[in-house]
Amino acid sequence: MQQQITIIRATRGWRGINIAELIHYKDLLWFLTIRGIKAKYAQSVLGVSWAVIQPLFSTLVFTVIFGSVAKIDSNGVPYFLFSFVALVPWTFFANTLTDSANSLVANAAMINKVYFPRLVLPLSSILSKGVDFIIGFFLLVIFLFIYRVTPGWELIYLPWLILVLLMTSLGIGMILSAMAVQYRDVKHAMTFAVQLLMYAAPVVYPTTNVPSQYQWAYSLNPMVGVIEGFRAIFLHTIDFPYHWVTMGSIVSVLLFVFSLFYFRRMERVFADVA
C-alpha cells in the first residue's frame, strides 16, 4: 500500500490550490450538490417548478413596469423576451452569490468536525444552482419558439459566455463565503445588495442606453458582456459585443484567480472563527 505522508504545520502567506486533493474529494462535491438540490425542493408542493416561477414572475413584473409603464427601450424586440433572456444568466448569478456566500457559515458544524477541502462547499452551491439555470434555459427555448425567433450563428459563443458567467459567480462567491466566516455582515448585506446590483447590469435596460463614453467602464462588470452576449445570440438586438465580452473575460479571470488565493489564505482560520 502506498504510504501517504502528511505534514501539519503553521502555514504563512499565499498558497495555491491543491488540485490532487480536490480530485480525491470529487465524490463529496457531487453528493453535496445533490444534497443542495434535494434539500431545497424537499417537502414543497411545487418542487422544481420554483426554478421556473422565479424568473418568470420577475419578467412579468418587469414587462409591466419597465416595458409598459416606464417604456424603456428594448432594442426593438418584445420587452418580455428582452428581460427574460437577461434574467436567465442573472438569476443564476444572483442565486449563486447568496447561496455560496452562506455556504461556509451554514456548514460551520461540518468545518469544525472534519477535514476536507473547504472549496467544495462554495463549488457545490454553484453546481446545484446549475439545475435551475438549465431549467430556465429550456424555458427560454420555449419562448423563442413561441415568438418564432431563431438564434444566430453567434450561438457558437455561448460556451464562452457561460464560462465567463461561471468564473464570475464562483470568484465572487468564494470571496464572499470566505469573508462571511469572519464577518457575518456579508450575510445581511447580500439580501439587498443582490437586488441593487441588478440595476448595475443591463437586465431591465439595454447597454445602449448608457452614455457611450462610459460604456467601457460599464463593461468592466463581467455580467454586462454576458447579458448583452445572450441578447445578441438569441434576439439579434445588437452585433455580438466582442469588446464587452473580452473586457468581462479579463476581469472575470483576474477575479477568479484572486479569489482562489484569497480563499486558500482565509481557509486556515475557518475552523477557529466559524
Next chain:
Amino acid sequence: MPEPVISVKGVSKKYRIGLADKKSDTIMATILKGIKSPLTNLKRIRNLSKLKDEDESIFWALKDVSFDVQEGEVLGIIGHNGAGKSTLLKLLSQITEPSAGEIRLNGRVAALLEVGTGFHPELTGRENIYMNGTILGMRKKEIDKKLNEIIDFSGVEKHLDTPVKFYSSGMRVRLGFSVAAHLEPEILIIDEVLSVGDAEFQKKCLGKMEDVSKNGRTVLFVSHNLDAVRSLCSKAILLKTGQLDFNSDVHAVIDRYISNYKTNILRRDFDAHDDAPGIPELKLLSAELISDSTDGILTIDTELKLIFKFYSDKQFSDFNLSLVLWSVSGTCIFNSITSLCAISKGEHYSQLTIPGGLLTNGAYNIELYFVSKSTKLFNIPELFVFELMDASRNGIMFGTGKGIVRPNLSFTIDNNRHVKS
C-alpha cells in the same frame, strides 16, 4: 526503532478569548460607545484571526506538546476538561493549523470527532451514508462496495429509504457510526463518540475498534471514560492545562490522573465579580462543600452538604439548577434537579445534601448547570473534586464492591419473617 506513524513535535495552539467589555457608567459614554461600536466591532472581529500580539486575551490551548505513536499502537488521550484534548484532535485531523510546531502523519487519517457529520434531515438513510462517507474521505466506489456491510452493522435496513429526520436519535447515531466503522484508514482518531448510543451498541463499537487495532492500524482515542480507555489502549498520554503531563503505559497514566484528583477542592469563592463563572446577568459567587467529618477525611459514610451562592442581575422565570455527579472514570452517577422557580434580582442560595452511605469509594467531581426555561444558561464542570475513602467496616470484605453506588440499605438475616407494613 521503526519510524513512528504519528510524530508530534513541539506543537502549540493559541486562541483569542473575548475579554469582557468595559461597562459605560454615564449616558453620554453609552451613546458614544454605541456610535463607536462598528469600529470596535471591526477591530475585535479582525483580531479573532490575528494572533501576533502577546496580549492578555491570548489563550494557549496547547503548549509545546511532543509525543510519538508507533504503528499498531492504541493511544489514549486523557485529561480534565479544558486540558487541550479536543484541540489536539483538531490539529491531528487537520481541521485547524497549529500556531507552532509540526505533526507528521504516516498514512491515511480518518478522524471521528462526531458521529454522522453532514447528515441532512431531508435525505434518506441511504443518501446520508454516501454523504457522510464522502465527507470522511471515502470515494463513492468504496462505499458501493461496503454498502451492505454498513447497512447490516447499523441495523436500520428497514428505514433506509426514509428521510433521516424521522429517525430516532439512536438510529442516527448507529447509522453514523456504521459508516465511520467501515473507513479503512491507517490512523483512526476517535473523540468520545462512544458516549452516545445504547449500551449494546457501545459494546458493538468497542468490539469494532478492537478489530481495527488488531489489524495493525493505529488508533488515537480520547475519552472521559477511563474504563473504556483502560480496556482499549495500550499506552496513554495525560494532558494538563495544555501541556503534556505524562506519557507512559495506560495503567500508569490513569493512576497518575486519578492521583491528581486526590486534592479535594471543597470551597470555591469568586470575589471578583468579573471572574466569577456565569453569564453577565447571572454569576456564581461561591460554592462550598461541608461535611460532618471531624478529621477532614471524607468517607463513604460522610454526609456532604453543598451550598451555592449566586447573584442574578434580573428576573429569571422557570429557573432551576441541575447538578451532575461524575465519577473519576467518567460515569455519570446521578443528576439531581431543583424544582422550577422564579428568581428575582439579588443574591440567592441553593443547598443539596448527599447522605452518607450512598456512594462507593472513589474520586468524584461535580458539575453544576444553571437552567432557565429548559435552556442551559451556563455550566461549571469540575466545580468540586473530592475523594471518598472506604469507611472502616464491620464486615470481612474490603475493597470496592461491584456497582457504581454502595447504598447502605437495610439488609438483614433473621430467623423470623418480619415484614413491615
